[in-house]
Structure formats: C-alpha cells, structure tokens
Amino acid sequence: MQDEVAFGGGLLNLLPRPMGAAMTAVLEQLLNGAQFGVMLFLMAAGLTLIFGIMNLINLAHGSLYMAGAYVAAATFAASGSFLLALLAALAAAVALGAAIEIVVFRTLYDREHLDQVLATFGLILFFNELVRMIWGATALYMQVPAFLAGHVELLSGSPYPTYRLAVIGAGLAVALLLHLLIARTRIGMLIRAGASNRAMVDALGVNVTLLYTLVFALGAALAAFAGAMAGPIFTVESGMGESVLILAFVVIVIGGIGSLRGAFVAALLVGIVDAMGRAFLRPLLASFMSHATADNAGPALASMLIYILMAAILLIRPQGLFPPRGR
Amino acid sequence: MAEALLETRDLCKSFGGLVVTDAVSLVVAPGEIHAIIGPNGAGKTTLIAELAGELRPDSGSIHFAGADITRLAMARRAALGIARSFQITSIFREFSVLDNVAMAVQAHAGHSFRFWRSARRDARLRDPARQVLAKVGLAERAESRAVALSHGEKRALEIAMVLATRPRLLLLDEPMAGMGPQDAAGMVRLLAELKRQVTMVLVEHDMDAVFALADRITVMVYGRIIASGTPDAIRGDAEVRRAYLGEAAA
Amino acid sequence: MSVARRSLVIGVSLAALAVAPAIALAAGEPFYVTLLTRIMIFAIAALSLDLILGYGGLVSFGHAAYLGIGAYAVGILAFHGITSGPLQFAVAILASAAAAAMIGAVSLRTSGVYFIMITLAFAQMLYFLAESLNIYGGDDGLNITQPSNFGRLVDLGDPATLYYVVLAVLLVLLLLTRQLINSRFGLLVQGVKSNERRMAALGFPTFRYKLAAFILSGTICGLAGALFANLTLFCSPAIMHWTRSGEIMMMVILGGMGSLFGPVLGAALYLLLETLLSGATEHWQAILGPILVLVVLFSRSGFFGMLTGERTTRGRADG
Numbered sequence: 001m002q003d004e005v006a007f008g009g010g011l012l013n014l015l016p017r018p019m020g021a022a023m024t025a026v027l028e029q030l031l032n033g034a035q036f037g038v039m040l041f042l043m044a045a046g047l048t049l050i051f052g053i054m055n056l057i058n059l060a061h062g063s064l065y066m067a068g069a070y071v072a073a074a075t076f077a078a079s080g081s082f083l084l085a086l087l088a089a090l091a092a093a094v095a096l097g098a099a100i101e102i103v104v105f106r107t108l109y110d111r112e113h114l115d116q117v118l119a120t121f122g123l124i125l126f127f128n129e130l131v132r133m134i135w136g137a138t139a140l141y142m143q144v145p146a147f148l149a150g151h152v153e154l155l156s157g158s159p160y161p162t163y164r165l166a167v168i169g170a171g172l173a174v175a176l177l178l179h180l181l182i183a184r185t186r187i188g189m190l191i192r193a194g195a196s197n198r199a200m201v202d203a204l205g206v207n208v209t210l211l212y213t214l215v216f217a218l219g220a221a222l223a224a225f226a227g228a229m230a231g232p233i234f235t236v237e238s239g240m241g242e243s244v245l246i247l248a249f250v251v252i253v254i255g256g257i258g259s260l261r262g263a264f265v266a267a268l269l270v271g272i273v274d275a276m277g278r279a280f281l282r283p284l285l286a287s288f289m290s291h292a293t294a295d296n297a298g299p300a301l302a303s304m305l306i307y308i309l310m311a312a313i314l315l316i317r318p319q320g321l322f323p324p325r326g327r
Numbered sequence: 328m329a330e331a332l333l334e335t336r337d338l339c340k341s342f343g344g345l346v347v348t349d350a351v352s353l354v355v356a357p358g359e360i361h362a363i364i365g366p367n368g369a370g371k372t373t374l375i376a377e378l379a380g381e382l383r384p385d386s387g388s389i390h391f392a393g394a395d396i397t398r399l400a401m402a403r404r405a406a407l408g409i410a411r412s413f414q415i416t417s418i419f420r421e422f423s424v425l426d427n428v429a430m431a432v433q434a435h436a437g438h439s440f441r442f443w444r445s446a447r448r449d450a451r452l453r454d455p456a457r458q459v460l461a462k463v464g465l466a467e468r469a470e471s472r473a474v475a476l477s478h479g480e481k482r483a484l485e486i487a488m489v490l491a492t493r494p495r496l497l498l499l500d501e502p503m504a505g506m507g508p509q510d511a512a513g514m515v516r517l518l519a520e521l522k523r524q525v526t527m528v529l530v531e532h533d534m535d536a537v538f539a540l541a542d543r544i545t546v547m548v549y550g551r552i553i554a555s556g557t558p559d560a561i562r563g564d565a566e567v568r569r570a571y572l573g574e575a576a577a
Numbered sequence: 578m579s580v581a582r583r584s585l586v587i588g589v590s591l592a593a594l595a596v597a598p599a600i601a602l603a604a605g606e607p608f609y610v611t612l613l614t615r616i617m618i619f620a621i622a623a624l625s626l627d628l629i630l631g632y633g634g635l636v637s638f639g640h641a642a643y644l645g646i647g648a649y650a651v652g653i654l655a656f657h658g659i660t661s662g663p664l665q666f667a668v669a670i671l672a673s674a675a676a677a678a679m680i681g682a683v684s685l686r687t688s689g690v691y692f693i694m695i696t697l698a699f700a701q702m703l704y705f706l707a708e709s710l711n712i713y714g715g716d717d718g719l720n721i722t723q724p725s726n727f728g729r730l731v732d733l734g735d736p737a738t739l740y741y742v743v744l745a746v747l748l749v750l751l752l753l754t755r756q757l758i759n760s761r762f763g764l765l766v767q768g769v770k771s772n773e774r775r776m777a778a779l780g781f782p783t784f785r786y787k788l789a790a791f792i793l794s795g796t797i798c799g800l801a802g803a804l805f806a807n808l809t810l811f812c813s814p815a816i817m818h819w820t821r822s823g824e825i826m827m828m829v830i831l832g833g834m835g836s837l838f839g840p841v842l843g844a845a846l847y848l849l850l851e852t853l854l855s856g857a858t859e860h861w862q863a864i865l866g867p868i869l870v871l872v873v874l875f876s877r878s879g880f881f882g883m884l885t886g887e888r889t890t891r892g893r894a895d896g
Contacts (some may be wrong), residue, residue: 057690107874113690114636119873121823128867133860246701246819249694256692299709307702311683314695318686320702379778404779417778418773429766433761434779439786441761449761492779 024158029275031154034234035164037271038171041250042226044255044263046219047176052324053194056249059098059120061248062241063127064093064220068227069150070131071081071238075143082145093224094217101216109212128238137238142231167229170269175264182260191215208326218307250310256320265321270306277305330393332357332526334495341551347373348384349551355496360518360527362541364534365479366570367439370550372414375500378528379411380404391496400540416481417571420440424465426457427473431491446569456491463487463517479510486517496526500521503533515539518557538562546570582885587838590615598737610736611808616848617743618805623828624750625797628828629790631835632758634770636693639680643673643816645707645797647802652812656738662725662733667714667802673799674792676703685784700819707814715776716815725807732738733807743804747841750797754837766790771878829871833879842880 049060067088076085104123104208108116144163151159182188194201194211200210227241234240255262282298289297313321333355340348347370363371376382378389380401388397396404405411419427429452433439436451446452446514460466463483468476473484482502489497492509503511515536518527523541531537537544538558545555546567554564561567594613601609622644627633643884659665684695709886713719724733733739739816765786768776776783806812815821832843850868854861876883 051690057693104870106876108853114830115873116628117636117638117693118823118826121820121827122866122869122873123819124866125862125869126621128858128865129863133863200733239836240819242819243701245696250698253687253691253694253698276671296710299711300706303705303709304702308700314683314686386674400777402777402780402782405778410776417772417775419775421771422768426764430764430776431779434776434781435766439765439781440789441760442757443760444763445756446760446761447759452761476588484681488775568889 024154025279026276027154028158028160029122030272031160031164033272033275034268034277035168035171035271036099036115036275037268038168039226039230040130040174040244040247040251041088041175041264041267042171043220043244044251044267045175045260046222046256047248048252048260048263049191049220051252053191054105054107054109054212054220056105057116058105058121059117059245060123060243061219061223063149064097064223064241065227065230065244066127066131066238066241067096068224069142069231070095070140070227070236070241072222072228073140073231073236074135076142076145077140082147085231086225088222089224089228093227097214097216097220101213105216125305132238139235139237141232142236144232151295165213168226168235170229174222178222178260187214247306250306252320254310254320255311256322256324258324259320259322262320262322270309273309274302276305277302280325281305329392330353330357332392333378333528334390335378336390338356338374338384338389340382340384345554348377348387349540349549351547351550351552352388353545353555355526355528356452356524356543357386358523359542360522360529360540362529362531362537362544363547364544365530365547366539368549369547371547373550374501374547375411375498375528375530379409381500382392405492409498410489410492410494410496411480411498412485412489412500414463414500414504416478416485418473418481418485420472420489422473423469424471424473424476425453425456425469427484428487428491429453430458433490434455434490442555457576459491460485462490462520464513475512479506479513482506482510482514483517486514490525494525496528499527499529499531501530501532503531503536511536580835585840586842586881586884590838593750602737604786607736610735610740612848613853614736614740614743614808615805616667616845617740617747618801618808619825619828619840619848620802620841620844621743621747621804622798622825623752623832624747624754624837625794625801625826627807627829627834627837627840628754628757628797629766629794630829631837631839631875632763632770632877633766633790634788635685635787635791637684637696637791637794638693638822638826639696639698640795640798641817641819641821642680642700642703643677643798643813644802644821645703645814646673647799647818648806648812648891649707649713649719649802650799651725651806652721655721655725656713656719660723660726662727663875665725666800669799669803670796673802674796674800676787677792677795678892681743681788681795685787685791697819697822700822701838704814704817704819707817714813716833718811718815721810721812724810725803739804739807743808746800746804749840750770758837762786762789771803820871830880831872833881836881839879839881842884846880850852 010182022280039047043061043065047058050058071092072089076082079085085320100123105197142276148163148166150162152162152165155159182191188212190206192203201211211286247270251263253265254270255266257324284292285298285301286294317323331354333353335353338348338351350498351374363374365371366436371381377384380399380403384397388395390396391404391409396407401565419430422430426447429446430453432455433446457466460469463486464556465480465483465487468480477482486502504513506514511533518540521527529537529540541558543556544558544561546553546561548570552568554561556566594617595611601607609700626637626640629637647669650672651665654660654665654668654814679695680699684692684699687695707713708716717722727733731738733742733769765781766775769783769787773783793844802816805816828847829840831846833839851861851865854864858864886891
C-alpha cells in the first residue's frame with residue numbers, strides 16, 4: 001500500500017507482525033529520546049561551559065531557553081519565516097544574556113554558589129512574570145514550518161515527524177560544531193585553558209572579561225536555539241524553562257561538570273531512558289500486575305526513572321561519567 | 328632497635344605522565360624527629376598527603392605501628408593517632424582560639440552524637456584545650472577569634488590543635504613557612520620540647536630548624552630519595568650538595 | 578550588647594505572635610490568623626533549612642520535598658480513612674526522615690554545585706511522583722476532608738487552636754535547636770562548614786554527621802508539612818514545586834542565615850511582602866524577583882542581623 005521509500009522495510013516484513021510493531025515502537029521512542037536528548041544537550045552544554053569556565057551556576061539559563069522560544073514563536077507568527085524566527089531568537093537571547101551578565105553576573109562571579117543560586121532564582125521569577133506581561137498567560141502556539149512538515153517513512157508503516165528528525169539533525173550538527181570549536185580553534189583552546197586554570201589564563205594576558213562574555217553569549221545562543229526548536233513541539237508558556245533546566249542539571253551531574261563529551265553522552269542517555277520509560281513501563285508492568293496498579297505505578301515510576309538513574313550512577317561515580325581532571 | 332612507627336614500602340604516585348613519588352621507602356623510628364628536605368618540586372607535600380590519607384598512592388604500601396594503613400581514609404588514620412599540619416594553615420577561622428583546640432579534643436573524645444549539653448561549657452573538652460594552649464604560648468589569646476591572630480600565632484594554633492589530638496605521629500608540612508625569625512625560633516623551641524614525646528615527620532626548607540631538630544634526615548629530589556641518614560652524614564653527602572648547588576641554606 | 582538586642586527582638590516578636598490572634602479576631606479579621614499560621618509553618622520549614630544551610634553550609638535546594646511528604650502523609654492517610662492525628666503525624670515524620678536519609682545518602686557523597694543540583698533534582702523527582710499519582714489527585718491535588726484528629730487534646734479544626742499549636746511547636750523547636758547548635762553535634766556541623774578538610778584531618782568521620790543533620794532537617798520540615806496540611810486541608814504537588822524550595826531558602830537569607838531566629842523573621846517578611854504585592858498587582862513576581870536579586874547582591878546579614886547589629890557569614894567565595 002505504501003509507495004514511499006522505507007529504510008529496511010523489507011527486513012521488517014520478514015518478521016511476525018507483533019514483533020515488527022514492537023520494533024517500530026522501540027525505534028520511534030529511541031528517536032523521540034534522541035530528539036529530547038539533543039535539546040537537553042544544547043542546554044547542558046551551555047551550562048557546563050559556563051560553570052567550567054566561570055564557576056557560575058546560573059538558574060536563569062532556563063529563562064534564556066524560554067526567551068528563545070517566545071521570540072521565535074512571535075517572530076514566526078508575524079513573519080512566516082522560520083529562519084528569521086531562529087535568528088531573532090538567537091539575537092534576543094544573546095542580548096538578554098549580555099544584559100544579565102553586565103547587570104547581575106559581574107557581581108556574582110566572586111560570590112559563593114548559594115548567592116548565585118538565589119540571585120538567579122530571583123531572575124527567574126522576574127522573567128517568568130515578564131513574558132506573562134508581554135504575551136499574556138496563555139501559551140503561544142508555534143506551527144511546524146512548512147518545509148519541515150509531514151512525515152518520513154522510517155520502516156514500513158511507521159511515519160515519523162520530519163520536524164523531529166530535523167531537530168535531531170540540527171542538534172547533532174551543533175554538537176559537532178561545538179566540538180570543533182572547543183577542540184580545534186584558538187578560542188576553544190582558551191576556553192579549555194580557562195576551565196582548567198583561570199588565574200593562569202589571566203596572567204598570560206588574555207582578556208578574561210571578554211572571554212567570559214563570549215562564553216556566556218555562546219551558552220545563551222545554545223539555549224535560545226534549543227528553545228526556538230522546542231517551540232513547535234512543546235508548549236510555549238511561562239515557566240517552560242525550568243523543567244528543562246533541572247533535567248539539564250541531571251545531565252551535567254551524570255556527565256561530569258565541565259565535560260562536553262559527558263554532557264552529550266548523558267543527554268542522549270537521559271533522553272532515551274525517559275522516552276522508553278514513559279512508553280514502555282506501563283505495558284511492561286501490566287504484564288505482571290493488575291491494569292489498575294500498572295496505570296498508577298507505570299507513569300509514577302517513569303517520571304522517577306531518570307532520577308533513579310542519576311542516583312545509581314552517583315553511587316558508583318560521584319563525579320559523573322567524565323569527571324573533570326585534576327580538580 | 329625499636330620497630331619502626333611509620334614505614335613506607337616502594338610508594339609510587341604519578342599525575343598523568345609526571346612521577347611525583349618514585350619508589351619511596353621510608354622508615355621512621357618511634358620518638359624521632361625525621362626531617363624530609365629537598366628542592367621545590369621534590370614531591371614532599373605529596374608524600375605528606377599520601378601519608379595522611381588525602382591522596383591514594385598508585386602502588387606500594389604504608390605501615391603504621393605494624394598495621395597496613397594504605398587503604399585507610401584520612402579520618403580513620405587521624406583516629407589511629409596520625410595528625411597533620413598543613414602547608415597553608417588550616418584552622419577554623421570564625422571560631423575562637425579555644426573553640427579551635429576544643430574541637431580537636433572533641434575529635435578524640437568519643438562520638439559526637441550529643442545533642443543537648445553545651446559543648447562550650449564541657450570541662451572535659453575545655454580544660455585539656457586550655458592546657459595545650461598554654462603549652463604553645465597562646466593562653467592569653469584563648470577568647471580571640473582565630474582570624475584575628477597573626478600568621479605566627481595561627482601556625483602555633485594549628486600545632487596546638489594537632490597536639491590536642493594526642494597523636495602518636497605528627498606530619499608537619501613546613502611549620503616554619505612565612506614566619507619571621509622570632510616566630511620561627513619560638514616554633515623550633517616548641518618542637519624541641521616535644522621531642523621524644525611525639526614522633527614527627529617534618530618537611531621543611533628552613534635548614535637551621537632542620538639541623539637543630541632532626542634526628543635523621545631524608546633528602547628527596549624529583550620524588551625519589553637520594554640520601555637518608557644522620558644530620559652529619561647528610562651534611563657531608565656529595566649527592567646532596569650537588570642537588571642543592573646554587574641553593575642557599577636558609 | 579547584641580545579646581540584649583537579640584533577646585529584645587526575639588521577645589517582642591514572640592509576644593506579638595502570642596497576642597495576635599486575639600487582636601485579629603476581635604477586629605473581625607480572621608484572615609490574619611490564617612496568614613500568621615502560614616507564616617509560622619514556613620518559619621519552621623525555614624528553621625529546619627537554616628540548621629543545615631546556615632550552620633552546616635549544605636545548600637539543599639530541595640527542602641520543599643519534605644514539606645510535601647509531610648502534607649501528603651496526612652492527605653493520603655485521610656483519603657484512606659485514617660484520621661488519627663498521632664498516627665498521621667508519626668507517618669509524616671518517619672516518611673520525611675526516610676526520604677531525607679535516602680536522598681542524603683546519595684547527595685552527601687558530593688559537594689558544592691553537584692550537591693545543589695542533586696538535591697534540586699531529587700525534589701523534582703518527588704514532585705513528578707506526586708503529579709503522576711492520579712489516585713491521589715495528581716496535578717489537581719487532594720482535598721483533606723477533616724483535620725488530624727487529636728481527640729479531646731486539641732481541635733485542629735479551630736483556626737485559633739491550630740495557631741497556638743503551631744506557635745507552641747515553633748517555640749519548642751527554637752529552644753531545642755538552640756541547645757543543638759551549642760552541643761557537640763552542633764559545633765561539629767559548624768566545623769564542617771568552616772573547614773571540612775581540617776575536620777577530617779582531626780579524625781571526624783564527617784559523612785555520618787552530615788547525614789544525621791540532613792535527616793534531622795528534613796524531618797522537622799516534614800512536621801511543618803503535616804501542619805500545613807491541617808491549615809489548608811489540601812495537598813498538591815505544588816507544595817513540592819522547586820520554586821517553593823527557592824522561597825524557603827530566600828526566607829532563610831532574608832531573615833539572616835545562621836541565626837535560628839532569622840528564618841522566623843524571614844518567613845514573616847517574605848510572606849507579608851508576597852501578600853502585600855499580590856494584593857497590589859497581579860504582576861507581583863516581576864517586583865519580588867528584582868527585590869530578591871538586590872537583597873542577595875547587597876545585603877549581608879539579613880533582617881535579623883540588621884536589627885541586632887550583627888554580621889553573619891554570607892558573602893565572598895573562599896579561595
């Protein structure tokens with residue numbers, strides 16, 4: 001019946017029906033997990049870089065994500081151009097990030113983490129209310145851009161939204177670019193040096209203030225990019241940044257603070273575990289429990305799964321999978 | 328000849344490609360002051376950290392009073408009677424001088440799951456603390472906040488704290504560091520008084536102090552022991568002189 | 578000097594709290610009784626956090642979780658028809674203690690930023706757990722049909738009685754924690770905050786003491802949660818939302834960290850400010866947020882410190 005090209009569709013047809021369906025479901029969840037994972041990576045990468053270089057914990061990072069989503073949604077609705085929306089989101093986040101950095105963070109660099117946490121908490125309250133004031137309390141709706149609408153046939157009979165595949169692709173591309181930036185360019189070398197010994201970099205005559213601002217702008221851009229891409233998938237509303245933020249923290253803790261590689265691995269791990277858990281725990285439990293119990297226990301356990309994973313990893317490696325060296 | 332109180336066997340540690348402890352085999356007899364000297368970068372502080380339990384060696388073993396303590400954590404070693412003073416004074420800055428020493432007494436006065444009685448009024452903690460403070464000459468400063476002390480006084484406070492734990496072995500990492508001649512002389516006097524009562528491993532750059540105090544001296548260069556013996560033997564050792572060529576004795 | 582001022586501030590505050598219900602009811606404004614009860618309950622929560630934060634230096638960003646556990650203990654038992662007050666409170670306390678033990682056992686293996694993030698994550702986990710339990714109302718929360726039953730001892734259904742019960746609990750806790758702070762255990766906790774490396778070098782096995790403090794703190798907060806459930810006759814995941822943890826922490830800072838009475842003032846300040854601002858404008862968070870930022874950036878010793886002329890220990894990062 002389907003004329004579209006299918007990857008490996010022929011193979012699947014050899015398997016008995018239920019197995020094929022199960023495999024399709026698993027593949028779908030793997031992809032959902034990967035899509036969520038790359039978005040988490042974009043958030044976590046910024047956070048871990050900022051923490052690694054500037055020793056600053058920034059709760060308002062979620063607000064930058066939210067700003068990206070809101071500006072992208074508003075720009076897209078007004079102009080119809082997805083590209084313009086992305087650019088606007090990036091510009092807005094960088095501008096906002098710079099403003100926060102100058103007004104608030106310059107004082108916070110020297111302070112203990114408690115102060116940083118509390119001050120950025122205050123910022124969150126402010127920004128969450130600000131978007132309500134500008135755009136109202138109801139969620140904004142962002143359409144999937146036309147050129148990315150529709151589905152791709154992965155395996156026969158299983159369409160997967162093109163947009164989500166695009167998000168995965170974009171996320172991986174950014175991850176690669178980030179890796180190249182950090183590992184292969186002079187700026188990247190300064191960033192790595194700064195992460196390992198700030199005072200030395202300063203003593204060598206590098207403009208540390210500029211470096212900090214650049215790193216912060218980079219982090220903000222990554223967050224905004226994630227937010228903009230999230231627009232068509234998640235609800236664009238006040239407070240949307242915080243749940244992603246906390247998961248980004250989980251990713252950083254699992255991956256190891258300051259490690260981009262750790263953030264990447266951990267983000268994909270977290271995304272996939274989460275997706276699989278939500279999809280398959282309830283049916284799995286239902287196979288040996290009553291349906292009523294499974295209906296409660298399934299979602300409950302699924303929502304806790306990532307944190308249990310984090311706890312398990314911490315018990316074995318308290319510094320994460322790729323701990324910072326020499327600290 | 329009494330059995331060694333502290334002994335290391337082929338202790339090795341590297342950081343990446345850099346070897347900081349190179350097959351160090353050290354023997355410290357009970358009651359002696361054993362000085363470890365060497366140029367900067369010789370790995371002396373790293374060795375102290377390994378002896379104290381802060382750093383885990385890559386290979387080799389450490390023995391204290393006959394028992395293998397290589398795997399023991401720092402707090403456990405302290406409970407066995409190994410006390411340490413740090414290169415950069417490590418005290419409780421916000422507390423009073425007396426509080427600082429009383430805390431040290433508390434560490435070895437049973438468990439601290441006591442939630443009701445005021446510890447500041449507990450004679451079992453305060454009296455021994457005052458005695459130790461008198462010994463190091465800080466009795467008048469008992470109520471001052473530790474942060475208000477001079478550098479030399481802070482170093483003395485740290486010595487008081489380690490003494491209050493009634494240790495069998497003291498690991499002293501450059502106790503004379505940053506001290507003017509008067510304070511340094513006072514510290515030497517104090518340590519000399521403690522001779523025979525406490526075994527000491529003393530890392531120092533101040534050669535006057537070292538030769539005044541040490542019963543035996545071990546010389547380390549680039550993580551490896553190049554000589555070990557009595558002060559006279561070390562003074563006459565050609566290799567040692569070569570290692571120190573160009574370095575003025577303090 | 579400051580001892581006298583401390584006693585004065587504390588004395589006046591407690592006296593005011595003692596007579597407030599009578600005045601409020603006489604003036605025909607029962608709302609204030611509820612508000613003050615709420616303030617005192619959060620004062621208890623803030624006090625519990627100050628123990629480990631102000632004295633122990635442990636930045637636990639997930640304390641609202643224990644508030645929620647305490648509340649849900651009462652709510653869930655009531656849902657199943659178990660309304661005995663002693664039983665509900667016992668479960669609330671034990672459940673919070675157990676949760677704090679488990680969370681602490683994992684979190685305390687880390688320190689610094691890791692610790693902050695992990696405590697935050699675990700609190701979020703419990704929030705999602707509560708949200709997903711549809712049988713107990715999920716996101717909508719759970720109505721509690723009647724307050725905890727203490728028989729003829731007290732009637733928690735009467736607002737004035739509940740007020741005085743909460744006040745009594747607060748007073749007892751203030752006295753107990755004051756003893757605790759000066760005990761061997763209390764000094765140890767403060768020593769860990771001051772210089773943990775030195776504590777370990779002296780021979781203290783610091784982990785077990787940190788864990789004990791953490792459990793104690795969570796348990797007291799759970800007690801506050803059980804009281805909260807009786808105040809609102811409602812429990813929902815919103816109690817455990819991570820912003821709630823941030824609010825409790827703000828109360829500690831506003832009032833004055835590491836002072837035990839500071840958190841009480843901080844809770845009053847925060848909740849009064851919130852009540853005032855939300856009455857003035859629906860966008861009150863846009864005002865409260867910047868106020869918090871300013872307080873963190875420029876204030877040192879909180880409100881209590883301001884009143885008594887004392888300095889506290891917040892500020893610069895060490896080394």
